[in-house]
Amino acid sequence: MIRTAVRGTGELLITAGLVVLLFVAYQLVWTNYEAHKATDSVASDLRDSWDRPNPSGAGPAAARGPKKVDFGKGFAFLHIPRLGKNWTIPVVEGVDLPDLAKGVGHYPKTAQPGAIGNFAVAGHRATNGEPFAYLDKVRKGDLVVAETEDSWFTYVVDRTKIVSPTSVWVLDPVPGHPGATPSEPLLTLTTCNPRWASYERLIVFGHLTETRSKAEGPPDALVRTGGKA
Amino acid sequence: MYAWIWRHLPGPWPVRTLVSLVLVAGVVLLLFTAVFPWAESSLPFLQVTVDQ
Numbered sequence: 575m576i577r578t579a580v581r582g583t584g585e586l587l588i589t590a591g592l593v594v595l596l597f598v599a600y601q602l603v604w605t606n607y608e609a610h611k612a613t614d615s616v617a618s619d620l621r622d623s624w625d626r627p628n629p630s631g632a633g634p635a636a637a638r639g640p641k642k643v644d645f646g647k648g649f650a651f652l653h654i655p656r657l658g659k660n661w662t663i664p665v666v667e668g669v670d671l672p673d674l675a676k677g678v679g680h681y682p683k684t685a686q687p688g689a690i691g692n693f694a695v696a697g698h699r700a701t702n703g704e705p706f707a708y709l710d711k712v713r714k715g716d717l718v719v720a721e722t723e724d725s726w727f728t729y730v731v732d733r734t735k736i737v738s739p740t741s742v743w744v745l746d747p748v749p750g751h752p753g754a755t756p757s758e759p760l761l762t763l764t765t766c767n768p769r770w771a772s773y774e775r776l777i778v779f780g781h782l783t784e785t786r787s788k789a790e791g792p793p794d795a796l797v798r799t800g801g802k803a
Numbered sequence: 804m805y806a807w808i809w810r811h812l813p814g815p816w817p818v819r820t821l822v823s824l825v826l827v828a829g830v831v832l833l834l835f836t837a838v839f840p841w842a843e844s845s846l847p848f849l850q851v852t853v854d855q
Contacts, residue, residue: 585804593834600839601846669852671844681852700848742853765851772847 601701605675609703612676616648616664624723643667650687652678652695653719653796656712663705665720669696678705678763681745685759687720688727688785691747694762699769699776706765710734712778717795718761728793729761729780736767736774744777758782 645668664677678697685691697706720727747756759782767776812819
Protein backbone atom coordinates (compact mmCIF):
# COMPACT_ATOMS: atom_id res chain seq x y z
CA MET A 575 0.00 0.00 0.00
CA ILE A 576 2.68 2.47 1.09
CA ARG A 577 4.91 1.12 -1.64
CA THR A 578 2.23 1.85 -4.25
CA ALA A 579 1.69 5.38 -2.90
CA VAL A 580 5.42 6.14 -2.91
CA ARG A 581 5.85 4.75 -6.41
CA GLY A 582 2.83 6.72 -7.67
CA THR A 583 4.14 9.94 -6.16
CA GLY A 584 7.57 9.33 -7.66
CA GLU A 585 6.11 8.76 -11.10
CA LEU A 586 4.03 11.93 -10.81
CA LEU A 587 7.08 14.00 -9.83
CA ILE A 588 9.17 12.59 -12.68
CA THR A 589 6.31 13.35 -15.06
CA ALA A 590 6.05 16.90 -13.74
CA GLY A 591 9.80 17.33 -14.25
CA LEU A 592 9.53 16.10 -17.83
CA VAL A 593 6.64 18.47 -18.51
CA VAL A 594 8.69 21.42 -17.21
CA LEU A 595 11.61 20.41 -19.43
CA LEU A 596 9.23 20.15 -22.38
CA PHE A 597 7.93 23.64 -21.59
CA VAL A 598 11.48 25.01 -21.64
CA ALA A 599 12.06 23.35 -25.01
CA TYR A 600 8.75 24.76 -26.22
CA GLN A 601 9.75 28.30 -25.19
CA LEU A 602 13.33 28.27 -26.42
CA VAL A 603 12.89 26.35 -29.65
CA TRP A 604 9.28 25.91 -30.66
CA THR A 605 8.01 29.49 -30.15
CA ASN A 606 10.92 30.84 -32.20
CA TYR A 607 10.27 28.32 -34.96
CA GLU A 608 6.55 29.18 -35.00
CA ALA A 609 7.20 32.93 -34.83
CA HIS A 610 9.70 32.85 -37.70
CA LYS A 611 7.20 30.91 -39.79
CA ALA A 612 4.43 33.41 -38.94
CA THR A 613 6.72 36.38 -39.57
CA ASP A 614 7.80 35.06 -42.97
CA SER A 615 4.19 34.50 -43.95
CA VAL A 616 3.11 38.00 -42.80
CA ALA A 617 6.08 39.50 -44.66
CA SER A 618 5.39 37.71 -47.94
CA ASP A 619 1.64 38.46 -47.72
CA LEU A 620 2.45 42.13 -47.24
CA ARG A 621 4.95 42.24 -50.14
CA ASP A 622 2.39 40.46 -52.33
CA SER A 623 -0.36 42.91 -51.42
CA TRP A 624 1.98 45.81 -52.24
CA ASP A 625 2.98 44.31 -55.57
CA ARG A 626 -0.62 43.72 -56.60
CA PRO A 627 -2.02 46.56 -58.71
CA ASN A 628 -4.33 48.82 -56.74
CA PRO A 629 -7.92 47.83 -57.63
CA SER A 630 -9.26 51.35 -57.04
CA GLY A 631 -7.18 52.55 -59.96
CA ALA A 632 -5.52 55.25 -57.87
CA GLY A 633 -1.73 55.23 -57.74
CA PRO A 634 -0.02 53.50 -54.82
CA ALA A 635 0.97 56.86 -53.35
CA ALA A 636 -2.63 58.05 -53.27
CA ALA A 637 -3.22 57.37 -49.59
CA ARG A 638 -1.50 59.41 -46.90
CA GLY A 639 0.34 56.70 -45.06
CA PRO A 640 -0.99 53.16 -44.73
CA LYS A 641 -4.69 52.68 -44.22
CA LYS A 642 -6.01 51.27 -40.96
CA VAL A 643 -5.52 47.51 -40.78
CA ASP A 644 -7.00 44.79 -38.61
CA PHE A 645 -5.25 43.55 -35.50
CA GLY A 646 -2.56 41.02 -36.29
CA LYS A 647 -2.26 42.19 -39.91
CA GLY A 648 1.06 43.44 -41.22
CA PHE A 649 1.18 46.95 -42.67
CA ALA A 650 4.85 48.02 -42.65
CA PHE A 651 8.43 46.84 -42.21
CA LEU A 652 11.01 47.99 -39.73
CA HIS A 653 14.70 47.95 -40.69
CA ILE A 654 17.35 48.48 -38.01
CA PRO A 655 20.85 48.20 -39.54
CA ARG A 656 22.42 48.14 -36.05
CA LEU A 657 20.71 44.80 -35.37
CA GLY A 658 22.03 43.19 -38.53
CA LYS A 659 22.96 43.91 -42.11
CA ASN A 660 19.59 42.89 -43.53
CA TRP A 661 17.64 43.02 -40.28
CA THR A 662 13.99 43.50 -41.12
CA ILE A 663 10.71 42.59 -39.43
CA PRO A 664 7.07 43.15 -40.35
CA VAL A 665 5.07 45.54 -38.18
CA VAL A 666 1.62 44.19 -37.33
CA GLU A 667 -1.24 46.12 -35.78
CA GLY A 668 -1.74 45.48 -32.05
CA VAL A 669 0.48 44.59 -29.11
CA ASP A 670 -1.30 41.52 -27.69
CA LEU A 671 0.62 38.24 -27.54
CA PRO A 672 -0.95 36.78 -30.72
CA ASP A 673 0.05 39.97 -32.60
CA LEU A 674 3.59 40.01 -31.21
CA ALA A 675 4.09 36.40 -32.26
CA LYS A 676 4.03 37.56 -35.91
CA GLY A 677 6.54 40.39 -35.84
CA VAL A 678 6.69 43.61 -33.89
CA GLY A 679 3.44 45.27 -32.84
CA HIS A 680 2.18 48.79 -33.40
CA TYR A 681 0.47 50.36 -30.37
CA PRO A 682 -3.02 50.89 -31.83
CA LYS A 683 -3.63 54.41 -30.54
CA THR A 684 -0.29 55.83 -31.63
CA ALA A 685 0.64 57.56 -34.88
CA GLN A 686 1.20 55.81 -38.21
CA PRO A 687 4.77 55.62 -39.55
CA GLY A 688 5.92 59.00 -40.80
CA ALA A 689 2.90 60.84 -39.39
CA ILE A 690 3.10 63.71 -36.90
CA GLY A 691 2.96 62.19 -33.42
CA ASN A 692 4.52 59.11 -31.92
CA PHE A 693 4.86 55.88 -33.93
CA ALA A 694 5.19 53.35 -31.09
CA VAL A 695 6.16 49.71 -31.55
CA ALA A 696 6.65 46.80 -29.12
CA GLY A 697 8.59 43.59 -29.73
CA HIS A 698 9.69 40.46 -27.89
CA ARG A 699 13.18 40.35 -26.48
CA ALA A 700 13.23 36.67 -25.52
CA THR A 701 11.49 33.75 -27.32
CA ASN A 702 8.61 34.03 -29.81
CA GLY A 703 10.97 35.17 -32.55
CA GLU A 704 12.72 37.61 -30.20
CA PRO A 705 13.06 40.44 -32.78
CA PHE A 706 14.28 42.91 -30.17
CA ALA A 707 16.70 40.48 -28.48
CA TYR A 708 19.59 42.92 -28.98
CA LEU A 709 17.71 46.21 -28.87
CA ASP A 710 20.13 47.24 -26.09
CA LYS A 711 22.84 47.50 -28.78
CA VAL A 712 21.02 50.42 -30.41
CA ARG A 713 22.78 53.73 -29.71
CA LYS A 714 22.03 57.41 -30.10
CA GLY A 715 22.45 58.35 -33.76
CA ASP A 716 21.52 54.91 -35.10
CA LEU A 717 18.92 54.82 -37.84
CA VAL A 718 15.60 53.00 -37.78
CA VAL A 719 13.74 52.81 -41.09
CA ALA A 720 10.00 52.23 -41.35
CA GLU A 721 8.97 51.04 -44.79
CA THR A 722 5.34 51.42 -45.87
CA GLU A 723 3.62 50.69 -49.16
CA ASP A 724 4.75 53.96 -50.72
CA SER A 725 7.44 55.45 -48.50
CA TRP A 726 10.65 55.02 -46.55
CA PHE A 727 10.64 56.87 -43.22
CA THR A 728 14.07 57.14 -41.63
CA TYR A 729 14.14 57.88 -37.91
CA VAL A 730 17.30 58.71 -35.99
CA VAL A 731 17.64 57.47 -32.41
CA ASP A 732 17.78 60.32 -29.87
CA ARG A 733 18.19 58.32 -26.68
CA THR A 734 17.48 55.03 -24.96
CA LYS A 735 15.96 54.79 -21.52
CA ILE A 736 15.05 52.12 -18.99
CA VAL A 737 11.69 52.77 -17.38
CA SER A 738 9.12 51.05 -15.18
CA PRO A 739 6.48 48.83 -16.85
CA THR A 740 3.78 51.39 -16.06
CA SER A 741 5.50 54.28 -17.86
CA VAL A 742 2.78 54.80 -20.44
CA TRP A 743 4.09 58.33 -20.98
CA VAL A 744 6.63 56.88 -23.43
CA LEU A 745 3.70 56.44 -25.83
CA ASP A 746 2.54 60.07 -25.59
CA PRO A 747 2.50 62.04 -28.86
CA VAL A 748 5.41 63.95 -27.32
CA PRO A 749 6.98 61.57 -24.74
CA GLY A 750 7.66 63.33 -21.46
CA HIS A 751 5.34 66.24 -22.29
CA PRO A 752 1.81 65.07 -21.42
CA GLY A 753 -0.88 67.00 -23.26
CA ALA A 754 1.59 68.68 -25.61
CA THR A 755 0.56 68.99 -29.24
CA PRO A 756 3.05 67.08 -31.41
CA SER A 757 4.81 69.02 -34.12
CA GLU A 758 7.04 66.32 -35.61
CA PRO A 759 6.98 62.56 -36.29
CA LEU A 760 8.57 60.63 -33.42
CA LEU A 761 9.40 56.98 -32.81
CA THR A 762 9.21 54.83 -29.68
CA LEU A 763 10.32 51.19 -29.46
CA THR A 764 9.56 49.18 -26.31
CA THR A 765 10.68 45.76 -25.09
CA CYS A 766 11.26 44.02 -21.76
CA ASN A 767 14.30 44.59 -19.62
CA PRO A 768 16.34 42.75 -18.47
CA ARG A 769 16.08 40.31 -21.35
CA TRP A 770 14.71 37.36 -19.34
CA ALA A 771 12.67 39.37 -16.84
CA SER A 772 10.02 42.02 -16.85
CA TYR A 773 10.49 44.41 -14.00
CA GLU A 774 11.60 47.17 -16.38
CA ARG A 775 11.13 48.22 -19.99
CA LEU A 776 13.83 49.22 -22.45
CA ILE A 777 12.75 52.19 -24.55
CA VAL A 778 14.32 53.63 -27.71
CA PHE A 779 13.27 57.15 -28.71
CA GLY A 780 13.84 58.72 -32.12
CA HIS A 781 12.59 61.37 -34.52
CA LEU A 782 12.03 61.43 -38.28
CA THR A 783 14.95 62.72 -40.29
CA GLU A 784 14.18 61.69 -43.87
CA THR A 785 11.18 60.71 -45.97
CA ARG A 786 11.59 59.14 -49.39
CA SER A 787 9.00 57.79 -51.76
CA LYS A 788 9.37 54.21 -52.94
CA ALA A 789 10.17 55.56 -56.41
CA GLU A 790 13.24 57.33 -55.02
CA GLY A 791 14.65 54.06 -53.76
CA PRO A 792 15.70 53.01 -50.26
CA PRO A 793 17.45 55.49 -47.95
CA ASP A 794 21.25 55.52 -47.63
CA ALA A 795 20.96 53.87 -44.23
CA LEU A 796 19.87 50.66 -45.93
CA VAL A 797 21.88 50.94 -49.12
CA ARG A 798 25.15 51.40 -47.29
CA THR A 799 24.51 48.39 -45.12
CA GLY A 800 23.41 46.27 -48.04
CA GLY A 801 19.68 46.33 -47.32
CA LYS A 802 17.55 45.80 -50.37
CA ALA A 803 14.31 47.40 -51.45
CA MET B 804 0.50 4.83 -12.45
CA TYR B 805 2.37 3.85 -15.60
CA ALA B 806 2.28 0.18 -14.60
CA TRP B 807 -1.46 0.50 -14.11
CA ILE B 808 -1.91 2.06 -17.56
CA TRP B 809 0.29 -0.63 -19.10
CA ARG B 810 -1.82 -3.39 -17.49
CA HIS B 811 -5.01 -1.87 -18.86
CA LEU B 812 -3.80 -1.49 -22.44
CA PRO B 813 -5.18 -4.19 -24.73
CA GLY B 814 -3.30 -6.71 -26.82
CA PRO B 815 0.22 -8.18 -26.80
CA TRP B 816 3.27 -6.04 -25.93
CA PRO B 817 4.03 -4.69 -29.45
CA VAL B 818 0.49 -3.35 -29.67
CA ARG B 819 0.72 -1.91 -26.16
CA THR B 820 4.00 -0.20 -27.05
CA LEU B 821 2.42 1.33 -30.13
CA VAL B 822 -0.64 2.50 -28.20
CA SER B 823 1.59 4.00 -25.47
CA LEU B 824 3.59 5.92 -28.05
CA VAL B 825 0.38 7.28 -29.55
CA LEU B 826 -0.81 8.28 -26.07
CA VAL B 827 2.47 10.06 -25.32
CA ALA B 828 2.34 11.86 -28.68
CA GLY B 829 -1.23 12.94 -27.93
CA VAL B 830 -0.25 14.34 -24.53
CA VAL B 831 2.71 16.23 -26.02
CA LEU B 832 0.48 17.65 -28.75
CA LEU B 833 -2.08 18.78 -26.16
CA LEU B 834 0.68 20.43 -24.12
CA PHE B 835 2.16 22.26 -27.13
CA THR B 836 -1.09 23.46 -28.63
CA ALA B 837 -3.21 24.23 -25.55
CA VAL B 838 -1.45 24.07 -22.19
CA PHE B 839 1.86 25.77 -23.01
CA PRO B 840 0.37 28.69 -25.00
CA TRP B 841 -1.93 29.31 -22.04
CA ALA B 842 0.89 28.98 -19.50
CA GLU B 843 3.28 31.27 -21.37
CA SER B 844 0.94 34.26 -21.17
CA SER B 845 2.07 34.69 -17.57
CA LEU B 846 5.79 34.50 -18.32
CA PRO B 847 7.55 37.71 -17.32
CA PHE B 848 9.81 38.07 -20.36
CA LEU B 849 6.82 38.12 -22.71
CA GLN B 850 5.63 41.39 -21.21
CA VAL B 851 7.18 43.93 -23.54
CA THR B 852 4.61 46.71 -23.54
CA VAL B 853 4.11 49.61 -21.20
CA ASP B 854 0.79 49.37 -19.46
CA GLN B 855 -1.01 50.47 -16.31
